[in-house]
Amino acid sequence: MREEEREVATLGGGCFWCLEAVFEQVLGVESVVSGYAGGHVQTPSYETVCQGMTGHAEVVQLRFNPDKITYREILEIFFSVHDPTTLNRQGNDVGTQYRSIIFCHTAEQRRTAETFIRELQSKLGGTVVTEVRDEAPFFEAEPYHQRYFENNPTQGYCRLVVAPKVGKLHHLFPKYAKRNAGDT
Template sequence: MTSNEKNEVAVLGGGCFWCLEAVYLEMRGILHVESGYTGGQQPDPTYEQVCAGSTGHAEVVRLEFDPALVSYRDLLEVFFTIHDPTTLNRQGNDVGTQYRSVIYYQSPEQEAVARKVIAEMANVWDGPIITQLQPPQTYYKAEDYHQDYFRQHPEQGYCAFVVAPKVAKFRKTYAERLK
């Protein structure tokens, strides 16, 4: 797939970026997935600084996608399937504001779609949806060793016990959306 002017960008935070990245890399219509940080105050944060929770950044994935092949709504439906949008600043054992559930919309159209999907998710989840909806923020690409992490380290403990089950759930639930 190639990049063109009709492609769109989505920025999503739902816990550790390795989990989201691994799933979206398998989804049809996704042209590029990049792990990074956004939503904080400190310029050029490092992974260690973000993990310490002092920069205000969230771990996010930045997705470039072809809306002719996959809709923003589809991306959000998958997002709400592969993380828990009812836990404040937590995904499993990952705790802190850097692991918050957040959607950084990139346009008024994305904001409207996100609001609608969040409202619909209130009927799916048992607890209230705490996912934040934020305008675009300065985005920083994470260090190179975080990119494509799951594919490079599938046997690493976190990948085997946390990331792999999310990928398996995606494959089972959304088989038709695979490449």
């Protein structure tokens, strides 16, 4: 498949280390990059984003093969591994940088996301706070944030917060989960 036939998804749901680790394990997802989107500063850094002054969310940008996994399936996983009912918070991570947000790259992605959220709100009683916005400039996070879980599996946050989310993927979505490092 040619590069132009791949799709891009940009999602924020708490710390980007969590989403990155989960989506690195998803069949059909070919790349995952941690970064920042949705703010008003042209050169965000981890430090400025964490201060909550830039307006950016911590996000991951995925490149995926829609012949192997659909955008809706990406959203099913996304909404299963973070809490879309807490405003500007995921567990102990608090601040607007940790908000639940979807940046849509196409009109079809927007329709799919809005439909999915309506269905989820109906199921949960209307408590979903996930923002749906049009694509925004994406800024890649610093190199030490990339593949963070893979490079730091024994770090406390990784063991206590990230690993359970990866485990949830394998438990809830075994047909989408890679079994070996070489799986795509």
